[in-house]
Amino acid sequence: MLTAVLTAIIAITAIALVAGLLLSLASRRLPANVDTLVDQVNELLPQTQCGQCGYPGCRPYAAAIVEAAVAINLCPPGGQDTVQRLAALLGRDAPTLDEPVAVTKVALIDESLCIGCTYCRHACPVDAIVGAHHFMHTVIAVECTGCELCLPRCPVDCISMVAAR
Numbered sequence: 638m639l640t641a642v643l644t645a646i647i648a649i650t651a652i653a654l655v656a657g658l659l660l661s662l663a664s665r666r667l668p669a670n671v672d673t674l675v676d677q678v679n680e681l682l683p684q685t686q687c688g689q690c691g692y693p694g695c696r697p698y699a700a701a702i703v704e705a706a707v708a709i710n711l712c713p714p715g716g717q718d719t720v721q722r723l724a725a726l727l728g729r730d731a732p733t734l735d736e737p738v739a740v741t742k743v744a745l746i747d748e749s750l751c752i753g754c755t756y757c758r759h760a761c762p763v764d765a766i767v768g769a770h771h772f773m774h775t776v777i778a779v780e781c782t783g784c785e786l787c788l789p790r791c792p793v794d795c796i797s798m799v800a801a802r
């Protein structure tokens with residue numbers, strides 16, 4: 638009886654050890670590959686965070702490319718060169734760049750309220766904001782992609798989004 642109990646305990650312990658080992662091996666291999674690949678794809682994207690691909694920024698698009706096999710030709714700022722580089726990295730075909738998602742809204746600074754702190758200018762990934770320290774800043778609407786990254790940076794809340802013309 639005692640032998641049977643001991644054998645059962647040893648067997649269960651052995652199974653648990655093997656399962657634990659396999660799980661830790663799997664957890665070490667799988668996420669790292671996916672995360673690393675997402676990082677590699679993200680590094681090839683232009684980091685304009687503009688959302689013209691239909692995703693809320695470059696990294697979410699990179700994750701969708703890797704994890705959901707989304708098309709690699711949705712990034713207008715990256716151009717056909719980026720499509721080629723992504724295709725080479727992922728071993729996929731390189732389709733022609735897709736039509737950009739139109740920019741429907743752009744940032745507008747209320748210049749009467751602007752204190753010239755430059756925070757928004759540093760937040761803009763496409764350099765669409767001009768201004769000098771302590772002087773009013775303004776948005777070059779044709780350069781703005783509507784990414785809204787500048788809005789939360791304004792300490793006097795004088796930036797709003799308006800319809801693109």
Ligand code: SF4
Nearest residue numbers: 761781782784785787
């Ligand atoms: S001005 Fe603002 S909304 Fe426009 S691209 Fe720059 S950070 Fe984005």
Ligand code: SF4
Nearest residue numbers: 751752754755757791
């Ligand atoms: S963050 Fe606001 S206050 Fe500062 S420069 Fe930009 S618009 Fe002006």
